[in-house]
Amino acid sequence: MQLADVIRSLRHHWRASVALVALTGVALGVFLFTRNETREPERWEASVQLLVPHRSEDGELPEGVPPQLLQGQQTVALSPETTDAALDAAGLSDDDRGSVTFDFSSSERGDIHTVTVTGPTEEQAEALANSYAAAYQEARRDLVAEGSLGRSAGARANLEILKARLAEVEDELRRADPDLLASL
Secondary structure (H helix, E strand, O other), X not given: OOHHHHHHHHHHOHHHHXXXXXXXXXXXXXXXXXXXXXXXXXXXXXXXXXEOOOOOOXXXXXXXXXXXXXXXXXXXHOOHHHHHHHHHHHOOOXXXXXXXXXXXXXXXXXXXXXXXXXXXXXXXXXXXXXXXHXXXXXXXXXXXXXXXXXXXXXXXXXXXXXXXXXXXXXXHHHHHOHHHHHHO
């Protein structure tokens, strides 16, 4: 194909060529006119990062913090009790509650926990994120308190068993050798 063939074809189909150039110009004009228009997002996402004294710089666990305390964070964060408490604290209407999602993530070292909420408006997402962080922290406090009370009750039960066993041993010793018991 040579340039003369292209020119001959354009002369023969000049109306189609002009229409194509005009439509391209109109499409470019519409694009340039509307390019700055944006739609408001249908969903808003808000996150809160919580710093946890998970490990020291050397990677050691903090003193006095049992490893069980640092486990199960995601289960607590995504539990219905925690999410319902966050929804109640944010004061969302029943219509808006269905469009809310919750998420929890932890950093690789486990020292930063991120609670994330998506909601229908920016204000609701921010309010939900703050109430979700507070509800999560409260749920962790309650869980630790329940665990402490359970361990305390277990220790008391063990102490009572040991006291009963000591009384049994003293009775046996009294029957076997009263002088030895008196010397102790």
